[in-house]
Amino acid sequence: MITFLISLVVLIVGFALYSKLIEKVFRVDDRQTPAVAHPDGVDYTPMKTWRLFLIQLLNIAGLGPIFGALAGACWGPRVYLWIVFGTILGGGVHDYLSGMLSERHDGASISEIVGKYLGKFMLQVMRIFSVILLILVGVNFSKNPAQLLAILTPETLDANFWLVVVLIYYFIATFLPIDKVIGKLYPIFGACLIIMAVGIAGVMLVDGNYRAQMPELWQYIGVEGMGHPTNTPIWAQMFVSVACGAISGFHATQSPMVARCMTSEKEGRTIFYGAMVTEGIIALIWAAAGVTFYGSVGSLNEALAGGQSVVVNEICQSMMGPVGGVLALLGVIACPITSGDTAFRSARLTLSDWFHIDQGNWKNRLLLSVPVLGVGALLTQWGDFATLWKYFSWSNQTLAMMVLWAGAVYLHRNGFPPIACMMAALPATFMSAVSITYFIQAPECLNMSTSIAYPVGIVVAVVFFGIFIVREWMGHKDDVTKLAA
Template sequence: MITFFVCLALLLIGYATYGAFVEKVFHPDDRETPCTRLEDGVDYAPIAPWRAFLIQLLNIAGLGPIFGALSGAIWGPSVMLWIVFGTIFAGAVHDFLSGMLSMRNDGASIAEITGIYLGPTMKTVMRIFSVVLLVMVGVVFMVGPAGLLALLTPNVLDVKFWTIIVLVYYFLATLLPIDKIIGKLYPIFGICLIIMAIGIAGATIVNNVNGSAPMLEMTLQNLHPDGKPIWPFMFITVACGAISGFHATQSPMIARCLTSEKDGRRIFYGAMVAEGIIALVWAAAGCAFYEKTGGLMTGLAAANGGNSTTVYQMSIGLLGPVGGVLAMIGVIACPITSGDTAFRSARLTIADWFKIDQKDPKKRLALSFPLLLVGYFISFLDYNVVWRYFSWSNQTLAMIALWAGATYLAKFVSKNASFIAAVPATFMSAVSCTYIMMAGEGLGLSASISYPVGIVFAVAMLGIFLFKCILKSDTKTA
């Protein structure tokens, strides 16, 4: 229990201190924001800061901080260190820079932002990469909640039925103006999400106090029953609970709705810290809830980590039938409210790419329908395979977004300031490269080959950045 509270305190302190430092480095000002200059009543629409925070939290907090954190917990309490330090120094910095750079560039999508700061080739790569990722996110967050809803309606409504229902909702949320569904429902869902996390945390603490399910204290030992290495697998598996490239696709939506740059820290950095807390709660609860054999996380591994069944078992087991159902509603709200905005972001990315005006409902329909149709057919593939590809794509996109942020800071703020993004970008470069070299869904190479290649790739990326942005460029005015 001490580990949990120390980690929780570190997340809050990180927001208050490092978050303030990052904000000071970027220096938000009083310039006119995109929503006041480009208001169109569809995607550019002013939203109150408190509402924007809840929407941003729900946009980014899909299944990642729940399924991902539970899957990461198979390695043991060490996952909590990645959640804490990944959130403070990588994930929240990534989300803040993505949102603020979008505000500085008329609410541009992450692909367009990448093109501005990393060049046209990377813009094309990111356009394709982000649309593919967003569709996969939409699929993951379509099938996941459908499975959870099916567990609440056994022998009555199956997964296929709920998948179609979720898909219909996604269609409406993708097509309609942001303030018609998202702006009205998300604050309610946000409250459910927060209550759910508090309930799971409270029940886990009570079980620790009464001795029925002790919480694990920190150890760096690998507790994975199969001995799968922590590096890089745990860092990819946790995904949204520490850092997520998916967030870079979501932040521009809120960037188009803020009336002041000075709200950026509490909304972009703050929402990521809140997601880190949610991930911490589920990781700690998963470590305590499931049976251990010989000190290894055999119970959670046997349940295949984070999935619909484990979330259902934990919700009912910790909170009882009524509380469990309420917790499940909060969990279901997470992926649904990220899946719809994933498809919406895909629409906006394509619209930015081909300069398609989105005021016309027919043009929005022409983009939305094919995206959702493709997502529906992908939903028939093996969920676990789609999740693994989503996780790697997610972290790779985060790597690219961080390099774009570092380049901006080097050119428009100061060369020293750029390292708040360049350091985590280098780290994520090593993670992403090493994983795709080692993983079965990648090249499946040995650790003796994958580790050196991952390190060389990360060093090469850092070297290119240092040469182009530190040694050769001059600081300009943003």
């Protein structure tokens, strides 16, 4: 319990201090935001801060901080360290920069921003990469909820029926103005996600039996406690397994959607950094719940073999009774749906930025919404989709790496102080090591030994950092002079 409470406090204090620091070095001002400068009633629609916060939270979260945290908990409470420091130093910075850079570039999609600062080649890579990633997310979050709904309803309403219903909803949410569907539903489901996590945390801390079972970090320091139940190495597997709840590139594809609705730059700290820290707290609670409820990482790993949805339902119902069952149902069905609809909407926005198609006109929105959802619908019928999905976690963290590097370049080229540049460049270097190491060692990728993956990952990350220093500080003398002054 002590480790959990300390981690929780560090997350809260980290938000209070580090988010203010990055806001200060980013130099927020009173410039007009895109929503104020040219509202279009569709994507550029001014909304209140609290509503945007809950929309952003559900955009970036879904079931990520639950499923990912439970998977990470198989390494024991050591996952707390990644959740806490990954959120404060990595995820919060990543989400804040992706949101604020979009706001300062007229609500541009993340692919356009990365391309602007990392070059034309990366622009094309990011455009293709982002659209494919977003459609894959939408497809995955179509099939799973449909299958769960089929289990809970009469046999005549099978998975195909519910899949059609979900896809129709996705089309509506993708096509209609953001405040008509997403702006109304998301705050409700975002509140449910928070209530579910608070309820689980409350039971663990109040119930004496659960308090006694909560593991401490120092219990996992030593030879016996260091291994995953399946001998999966903690580096870099855990850092990819727990993406949402620490740092996730998918967030960067969602932040521009909210950046187009802000009315003041001062909202960025609460909306982007605040939503990320809230997600980190949710992930921390679920990681603790996993190892506490099942008593050991081995038992948790066995339970997860039966399906993560089953684990969530069992924990919720056992800890919170019928109310927990309802919240679990909302979680495993509503949360993925609310990630899928914004994934398709973000794909539309990315394509509109790519081909410069005005989305204020309903015909233009239809021109993009129909093919995006059409491709998604076709992919739901592809039986081997699960194979492609194995690459999502790696591509997700690779995207986070690229966004952080783009943020570091932006900060330097616009005369921000060195401390601001390093706040992006250092986590970018770390995520470079994570991404490269995982790709080399993961079974679905190169499947090479850790003796090769570890040094290569570290060396490549150091090389990336060196390129940044040489290209930016040594390659732009005017900027160096400006910084020195």
